[in-house]
Amino acid sequence: MSNTASNPPAPPTAAAPARARNRRSGTQLSPEMIIEASLRIAARGSADAFTVRRLGEELGADPTAVYRHFRDKDELLLEVADRTLGEVLDSIPEGLVWQDRIRALADGSLAVALKYPAVASAMASRTTRRANEFRVVELILGAVAEAGLTGAEAAVHYRMVGDSLLALVGQRAAYLLFAPEARAADEAAWSREYRSVDPEAFPQITAVAGELAQVTQDGVYRVRVEALITAIERRAAELAVLPARDESAQHR
Amino acid sequence: MSNTASNPPAPPTAAAPARARNRRSGTQLSPEMIIEASLRIAARGSADAFTVRRLGEELGADPTAVYRHFRDKDELLLEVADRTLGEVLDSIPEGLVWQDRIRALADGSLAVALKYPAVASAMASRTTRRANEFRVVELILGAVAEAGLTGAEAAVHYRMVGDSLLALVGQRAAYLLFAPEARAADEAAWSREYRSVDPEAFPQITAVAGELAQVTQDGVYRVRVEALITAIERRAAELAVLPARDESAQHR
DNA sequence: ACACCGTTGTCAACGGTGTTGCGCAGATCC
DNA sequence: GGATCTGCGCAACACCGTTGACAACGGTGT
Numbered sequence A, B: 001m002s003n004t005a006s007n008p009p010a011p012p013t014a015a016a017p018a019r020a021r022n023r024r025s026g027t028q029l030s031p032e033m034i035i036e037a038s039l040r041i042a043a044r045g046s047a048d049a050f051t052v053r054r055l056g057e058e059l060g061a062d063p064t065a066v067y068r069h070f071r072d073k074d075e076l077l078l079e080v081a082d083r084t085l086g087e088v089l090d091s092i093p094e095g096l097v098w099q100d101r102i103r104a105l106a107d108g109s110l111a112v113a114l115k116y117p118a119v120a121s122a123m124a125s126r127t128t129r130r131a132n133e134f135r136v137v138e139l140i141l142g143a144v145a146e147a148g149l150t151g152a153e154a155a156v157h158y159r160m161v162g163d164s165l166l167a168l169v170g171q172r173a174a175y176l177l178f179a180p181e182a183r184a185a186d187e188a189a190w191s192r193e194y195r196s197v198d199p200e201a202f203p204q205i206t207a208v209a210g211e212l213a214q215v216t217q218d219g220v221y222r223v224r225v226e227a228l229i230t231a232i233e234r235r236a237a238e239l240a241v242l243p244a245r246d247e248s249a250q251h252r
Numbered sequence C: 001a002c003a004c005c006g007t008t009g010t011c012a013a014c015g016g017t018g019t020t021g022c023g024c025a026g027a028t029c030c
Numbered sequence D: 001g002g003a004t005c006t007g008c009g010c011a012a013c014a015c016c017g018t019t020g021a022c023a024a025c026g027g028t029g030t
Helices: A032-040 A052-059 A063-068 A073-090 A098-115 A117-122 A131-147 A150-175 A181-194 A203-206 A207-212 A216-239 B031-042 B052-059 B061-067 B074-090 B099-117 B115-122 B133-145 B150-178 B182-195 B203-208 B209-216 B218-239
Strands: none
Touching: A032 A052, A032 A073, A032 A117, A052 A063, A073 A098, A073 A117, A073 A131, A098 A117, A098 A131, A098 A150, A098 A216, A117 A131, A117 A150, A131 A150, A131 A216, A131 B203, A150 A216, A150 B150, A150 B209, A150 B218, A181 A207, A181 B031, A203 A207, A203 B133, A207 B150, A216 B099, A216 B150, A216 B218, B031 B074, B031 B115, B052 B061, B074 B099, B074 B115, B074 B133, B099 B115, B099 B133, B099 B150, B099 B218, B115 B150, B133 B150, B150 B218, B203 B209
């Protein structure tokens, strides 16, 4: 319990206008500075970039000073992630039809995730429960509502979109972090092994081995995003046909 | 430090099936034993269960002995993950139509992921490139082929299914690992915050706050799996209408 | 039969991680 | 001007994956 309710007299978050100054060496931190330093080192891309010690280095302060402003590293991570979510939201233009709003959200999320891979990969299975997250929820819910889903259908489809996008960009970020140099070798190995597989045991793989090797990350990304949109469209169409009794059709 | 190497004559931990070999104390490891011990501790569910030191404890041997059989922890993890993939494949019955084969794969993957959450969450953005992985690829490719997709379309849709399922079960596993006791409190907090949000700024959230709180993990899971199937069906239908020139329709 | 040698468990240790308690410098308050 | 409070540096802790040196065991060549 420190970060937000910390300094009653001083401006808590603003750019610390000139005075504010150093105490002993030249540091004097603030949550703002720490978050920005975190983003800076997360943007460096290296997998182990985001450590407390490296953060202290970037701040020119002792690493443990961070703990005067955030309870632990996880709380800092959540705050940083919420900041990046803001970046995503600001990149989404107004006036798009709901499908394009989902696409814009996906594109923006991917761009930001590839910009701060360490953050995105750590958040792939998390939820921040902070300000910008609610804006994203509102955005997705607005899209599914415009598509024609309401009530429980809207709720569960929001979760489908939110969770899927989080996982999608998390995977991309993790891949970017993984094996700085081994990645190219990895891709090559894949296509080699696909081609050298036993045709008797694996006829399907043999049949499309060439195409498998040529699939791109962006191609998969696009198909996965379109799948989310398609699923919403289809469910909305189903419910439009049978207007009453939306309790009924439940697959499986 | 002493606990494990204390009893030279007595069998340390495992059932020690009479023959059992000892060299000096009573151990003598094998890759098989190590993998099984890994699965045992991964099944315990705790997030930090799968460490080399705990593995040594489970084996009744020095932790570093593992390195005589696996290059590093990652290689062991891959081997263990491939083993669990085998469990999934064995749970899929024969003679299902392609949609049900996808569903069976998803259900089996989820069940195994929740059984060994530490493994599943670590593999959410990985690929094993081992025997059972090829069997899964073959299975998914068979399904999309039966759906009517061929060539590059089959390849990219395989990746959609494979990557999405991996991410999906990885998220569920990570959630299971997360915050053993804080999870219930987390859910409660969510529904509370949804209901107490500003209705002006977040009308969509306000409208479905009640339903949002009632969404279940299994509900989301089902919708996400059905979305994959729907996407394949729709793409196959599109291509059936315009048989030639499958280069054309590319969204966005 | 015996010396050799590769295999493999043990031990100590290294460098890395997140985190905590202690002490003190500087700013703030009365 | 003294008391108090805030926040940083420092040392240290527990844990992590991993490595190198050593020793005991098993099999093998002569």
